[in-house]
Amino acid sequence: MPVPVMKSGLICSLCKKTYNYNVLQTVSTCCSQPLISENFYKPANSAGIITNEPSMWRYRALLPALKNTDIVSLGEGWTPMVHLLKTSNQLQQDIWLKDESVNPTGSFKARGMSVAVSRLKEFGIKNCAIATAGNAGGALSAYCAKAGIKATIFMPAQTPALLKEECEMFGATVVLVDGLIDACGKSVAEFIKITGAFNVSTFKEPYRLEGKKTIGYEIAEQLQWKLPDIIVYPTGGGTGYIGMWKAFQEMKALGWIGNHLPRMVIVQSQNCSPMKHIYERGFIPDDFKPEPSDAYGLAVPYPFAKDIMAEVLSESGGTVVTVSEHEIQFGMSEIAGSEGILLGPEGSATYMGLRKLIKKDWLKQDESALIFNTGSWARYH
Ligand SMILES: *Cc1c(COP(=O)(O)O)cnc(C)c1O
Numbered sequence: 001m002p003v004p005v006m007k008s009g010l011i012c013s014l015c016k017k018t019y020n021y022n023v024l025q026t027v028s029t030c031c032s033q034p035l036i037s038e039n040f041y042k043p044a045n046s047a048g049i050i051t052n053e054p055s056m057w058r059y060r061a062l063l064p065a066l067k068n069t070d071i072v073s074l075g076e077g078w079t080p081m082v083h084l085l086k087t088s089n090q091l092q093q094d095i096w097l098k099d100e101s102v103n104p105t106g107s108f109k110a111r112g113m114s115v116a117v118s119r120l121k122e123f124g125i126k127n128c129a130i131a132t133a134g135n136a137g138g139a140l141s142a143y144c145a146k147a148g149i150k151a152t153i154f155m156p157a158q159t160p161a162l163l164k165e166e167c168e169m170f171g172a173t174v175v176l177v178d179g180l181i182d183a184c185g186k187s188v189a190e191f192i193k194i195t196g197a198f199n200v201s202t203f204k205e206p207y208r209l210e211g212k213k214t215i216g217y218e219i220a221e222q223l224q225w226k227l228p229d230i231i232v233y234p235t236g237g238g239t240g241y242i243g244m245w246k247a248f249q250e251m252k253a254l255g256w257i258g259n260h261l262p263r264m265v266i267v268q269s270q271n272c273s274p275m276k277h278i279y280e281r282g283f284i285p286d287d288f289k290p291e292p293s294d295a296y297g298l299a300v301p302y303p304f305a306k307d308i309m310a311e312v313l314s315e316s317g318g319t320v321v322t323v324s325e326h327e328i329q330f331g332m333s334e335i336a337g338s339e340g341i342l343l344g345p346e347g348s349a350t351y352m353g354l355r356k357l358i359k360k361d362w363l364k365q366d367e368s369a370l371i372f373n374t375g376s377w378a379r380y381h
Pocket residue numbers: 107108109135136202234235236237238239240241297298344346347374375376
C-alpha cells in the first residue's frame with residue numbers, strides 16, 4: 001500500500017525535539033516526556049490505503065512499518081459499532097457504542113500491545129515489564145506468549161484474581177504491589193534498572209499509541225467518515241484519548257474527514273479523578289487522595305501524559321465528567337436490560353457520564369455522541 005508520507009519521526013511531546021524512528025525508543029531524554037510518532041500525510045484516497053483485513057491491521061499502511069514475520073496479531077480491532085436505538089430514543093440524543101470488549105484478552109489494550117510487541121520482536125527484545133491496573137498486563141502477556149518474549153507484570157494486589165491468573169496462563173511472571181498503578185510504576189522502574197527489561201508501561205514507549213489510534217480510524221470508517229459530535233472516553237493513562245485525537249489529525253491531513261472534530265470528553269471515577277483537577281485548576285493538588293474504583297482501568301492517580309490530555313481537552317473543546325461507584329453499577333444493569341450488552345464498569349462510566357452531560361444541556365439536541373465499552377464485564381468477577 002503506497003502511503004503519501006512526507007516525513008516521519010518521533011518527537012518529544014514537550015519540546016518537539018526529533019528522535020530516530022528506526023531505533024527502539026522509550027521516553028525523550030531531553031525532557032523525560034512521552035515520545036509521539038509524527039507522520040505528515042498528503043491527501044490520498046482511503047480506498048488505496050485501507051485493506052479488507054478484518055482487524056486493526058487493515059490500517060497497516062498507517063502503522064509502523066513492520067515485516068510480515070514481525071507482526072504479532074491475535075485478530076484485534078475492527079470491533080462492532082452499535083447504534084443504541086432504545087437509549088437514543090429514551091435520552092432523545094443520537095447515541096453510538098464502540099464495543100471493544102470483544103478484543104483478544106477482553107479489552108482494547110490488545111490494540112496497543114499488538115503494535116508494541118511487534119516492534120519488540122522486530123528489535124529482538126527478549127524481556128519486558130509493565131505497570132498495569134490489570135487489562136494491559138493480560139494483553140501484554142498474551143502477545144508476549146505469541147512472540148516468545150518474557151513479560152513481568154506489576155499489578156495492584158487488589159486486582160481481581162482472574163487477571164492475575166490470566167497473565168500466568170500466558171507464561172508471564174506476576175508481581176503484586178500494595179497501592180494503585182502509580183506504586184506499580186515505581187516497582188517497574190526499579191526492576192528495569194536491575195534487569196534491563198524493556199518498559200511497556202503507558203507512554204513509556206511510543207508504539208502502543210500507534211495501535212490505539214486505530215480506534216479513531218475505525219470510528220471514522222464505520223460512520224462513513226462523519227465523526228460523532230461528542231466522544232465520551234473512559235480515561236486512565238490516556239492512550240485511547242490521545243490516540244484517537246492523533247488519528248483525527250492524520251485523517252484530516254489525508255483528506256478523509258473535514259475540519260469538524262468531536263469534542264473529547266474524559267470520564268473518570270469520583271474515587272480517582274486527577275484529570276478533573278487538571279481541567280479545573282491546571283494541577284493535581286497536594287491533598288489529592290485517590291481511592292480504588294470498580295472501574296480499575298480508570299484508577300490512574302498521576303497519568304504520565306496528563307499534559308497531552310490537557311491539550312486535547314482544550315483543542316477539542318472537551319470537558320471532564322466524573323461518576324460515582326453507585327452510578328457505575330446502575331449504568332451496567334440499565335444497558336444490559338435495555339440493549340442486551342454487558343458493559344464493563346469503565347464502559348458504564350461513559351454511559352453515565354454522557355447522561356450527566358445531556359442533563360446539563362452540554363449537547364445540542366441534534367448532536368451525536370459515541371460512548372465505549374472498553375473491557376468485558378466478565379473480567380470483573
Ligand atoms: C486501560 C483501560 C482504560 C483506560 O484507558 P487509557 O487509554 O489508558 O486511558 C479504560 N477501560 C479499560 C477497560 C481499560 O482496561
